[in-house]
Amino acid sequence: DAKSHAPGTARFYVQRLGEQVRRRQIMERDLRDAIEQGQLSLAFQPKIELKGWRVTGFEALMRWRHPVHGNIPPVEFIPIAEDCGLITTLGEWALQEACRCAARWPAELSLAVNLSPVQLMAQNIVSLVESTLKTTGLAAHRLELEITESVFIQENRSTVQQLRGLHDLGVRIALDDFGTGYSSLAYLRRFPFDTLKIDRAFVRELLVSRDARAIVRNIVALAKSLRMATVAEGVEEPAQVLVLGDEGCDQIQGFLAARPMPAEEIRNFLRNWRDQRPVVPPSFQP
Numbered sequence: 001d002a003k004s005h006a007p008g009t010a011r012f013y014v015q016r017l018g019e020q021v022r023r024r025q026i027m028e029r030d031l032r033d034a035i036e037q038g039q040l041s042l043a044f045q046p047k048i049e050l051k052g053w054r055v056t057g058f059e060a061l062m063r064w065r066h067p068v069h070g071n072i073p074p075v076e077f078i079p080i081a082e083d084c085g086l087i088t089t090l091g092e093w094a095l096q097e098a099c100r101c102a103a104r105w106p107a108e109l110s111l112a113v114n115l116s117p118v119q120l121m122a123q124n125i126v127s128l129v130e131s132t133l134k135t136t137g138l139a140a141h142r143l144e145l146e147i148t149e150s151v152f153i154q155e156n157r158s159t160v161q162q163l164r165g166l167h168d169l170g171v172r173i174a175l176d177d178f179g180t181g182y183s184s185l186a187y188l189r190r191f192p193f194d195t196l197k198i199d200r201a202f203v204r205e206l207l208v209s210r211d212a213r214a215i216v217r218n219i220v221a222l223a224k225s226l227r228m229a230t231v232a233e234g235v236e237e238p239a240q241v242l243v244l245g246d247e248g249c250d251q252i253q254g255f256l257a258a259r260p261m262p263a264e265e266i267r268n269f270l271r272n273w274r275d276q277r278p279v280v281p282p283s284f285q286p
């Protein structure tokens, strides 16, 4: 009967929970075959330098098209892959595929690949990256690995050693989603990050909240004093670009410049960008 199915009843929540558990089981089962069946792909989102409004490179983002359930977002399947141990396989595939693509781009463009903290704990990521760079022919200085603050939640010596090992290869390391996770700043001293990515949450509030703007200003100052570059995530409006420029941020990423795109569209995108520079605010013309 309708009444016992209404939101707020115990039965409703038990049913919802049951659906979630089932969906999770299906995903875990199907994720195992997703690579072999060609259901995974990468989308690439550009990073734009504020000074000069040039494309500096692209971040690779995983996509999963399930044959029955359609597109499943990474926020849903990455945590499952981390829990069931599949993230190492998915991560290896993404790294290999992204480097293979980037090796064919103009040499001034960089590639960013997201790394799960689980990958840093579960495998020798230094030798994996080293061999992938070798087989794909991508120069180490063109690769940047993005990792979130959660990597430091479990004080793990080997994690820091692996990050140092990657750094020694000549690969750059970015701290992703900065400002939302783990609240201690001590790790900024323990590991030399090259880039801080300012989380979308602050950019979203930038035009309406003085506090958000103050936080962005201070993240940029902190980054500068530690010789790190800054990238603002989730930029959707031209006015945000102006504020970020005033605050001294180095680069932006977001739907304003472009949504993540398939590898085949990159060439066209770069050509159009050079010809039109469509969304550049006049004050940022070089």
Ligand code: C2E
Pocket: 045, 060, 061, 062, 073, 074, 075, 078, 091, 094, 114, 115, 116, 146, 176, 177, 233, 234, 235, 236, 253, 254, 255, 256, 260
């Ligand atoms: P992230 O690394 O912080 O990536 C940025 C996310 O923000 C992407 O979502 C991107 O599509 C989205 N985004 C970019 N610009 C805008 C904007 O202007 N507005 C809004 N609303 N969103 C924007 P996506 O692709 O769904 O990925 C979500 C997260 O999943 C990523 O966050 C990353 O943590 C994880 N992820 C994606 N691919 C991989 C991967 O290959 N390996 C690992 N370990 N994690 C991945």
Ligand code: MG
Pocket: 059, 114, 146, 176
């Ligand atoms: Mg990222």
Ligand code: MG
Pocket: 176, 177, 197, 233
């Ligand atoms: Mg991010």
Ligand code: MG
Pocket: 176, 177, 199, 200, 233
């Ligand atoms: Mg983020």
